[in-house]
Amino acid sequence: MSLIFRLAGAGNRLGPIGCQFMRHDKSGLISFVRPVTLKAQAAQPPKEEGHDERNMRLKRPQSPHLTIYAxxxxxxxxxxxxxxxxxxxxxxxxxxxxxxxxxxxxxxxxxxxxxxxxxxxxxxxxxxxxxxxxxxxxxxxxxxxxxxxxxxxxxxxxxxxxxxxxxxxxxxxxxxxxxxxxxxxxxxxx
The missing domain is CATH 1.20.1300.10 (Fumarate reductase/succinate dehydrogenase, transmembrane subunit)
Incomplete structure (x- = not known):
């Protein structure tokens, strides 16, 4: 990823090959890089629930234990x-x-x-x-x-x-x- 940004920043210094490689149209490498914007949010505290409650909420079955064996x-x-x-x-x-x-x-x-x-x-x-x-x-x-x-x-x-x-x-x-x-x-x- 850092190589892509270095190449993008190099611009015309790479010559005609670099300019073709970093074009903004659909044939260049930049077209594959999607711009992302991050939005800051306050952290949510985790739910206060025990192991069994969490497994029931997630619909996970209870594993059998020694009590099922003779x-x-x-x-x-x-x-x-x-x-x-x-x-x-x-x-x-x-x-x-x-x-x-x-x-x-x-x-x-x-x-x-x-x-x-x-x-x-x-x-x-x-x-x-x-x-x-x-x-x-x-x-x-x-x-x-x-x-x-x-x-x-x-x-x-x-x-x-x-x-x-x-x-x-x-x-x-x-x-x-x-x-x-x-x-x-x-x-x-x-």
């Missing part, structure tokens, strides 16, 4: 994998902050918890809920590593490995729960 094993295991990862991160953060801030060591707090006489079943339930995220995330991570090698990727194999992973995760969590027997019970058994 729960599937694959999606539930994926969501659970993320939640157990967040739980494990929360354990590490809580234990780290607790080690820095709390005046006593962690074994002292465990001893105080045992003194509450929650009972063997209560302590086992607490241990299970602490051990399950670790075992679930571990076994599902192994499953994902197997997928990275290109194995077990058909729908049937994905479901089979999902059920196997769930079984291993629950069994491992129960095993970890039963593995840690309080010292008082060990003395009673002897």
């Amino acid at each position: 729960p599937q094993l694959t999606s539930m295991l994926s969501i659970s994998h993320r939640f157990t990862g967040m739980a494990l991160s929360a354990y590490v953060i809580a234990l780290g902050i607790g080690a820095i801030v709390l005046p006593e060591s962690i074994p002292d707090y465990i001893e105080k918890l045992e003194c509450l006489e929650i009972g063997e079943v209560g302590i086992s339930i607490i241990k299970f809920f602490l051990a399950f995220p670790l075992s679930y995330h571990f076994w599902n991570g192994i499953r994902h590593l197997l997928w990275d090698t290109g194995r077990f990727l058909t729908i049937k194999e994905v479901y089979i490995t999902g059920y196997i992973m769930l079984t291993l995760a629950i069994a491992t969590a129960i095993g970890l729960t039963m593995l840690c027997v309080p010292p008082e019970e060990e003395q009673r058994e002897e």
Whole structure:
């Protein structure tokens, strides 16, 4: 565009070729340039409307979301994998902050918890809920590593490995729960 204006301003300096090129009749380049006049107006403030109101005004359909899908094993295991990862991160953060801030060591707090006489079943339930995220995330991570090698990727194999992973995760969590027997019970058994 700037070239056109430079050529138009050059006028007779370009010689006979430039003058023919920039003629104002229908055969010249100037005939293609349309004069434009801009009129200044005050800016209009945007309408105060939300996302949904704007889409309804523009007659845009609402996109379907997760609520239209039936729960599937694959999606539930994926969501659970993320939640157990967040739980494990929360354990590490809580234990780290607790080690820095709390005046006593962690074994002292465990001893105080045992003194509450929650009972063997209560302590086992607490241990299970602490051990399950670790075992679930571990076994599902192994499953994902197997997928990275290109194995077990058909729908049937994905479901089979999902059920196997769930079984291993629950069994491992129960095993970890039963593995840690309080010292008082060990003395009673002897």
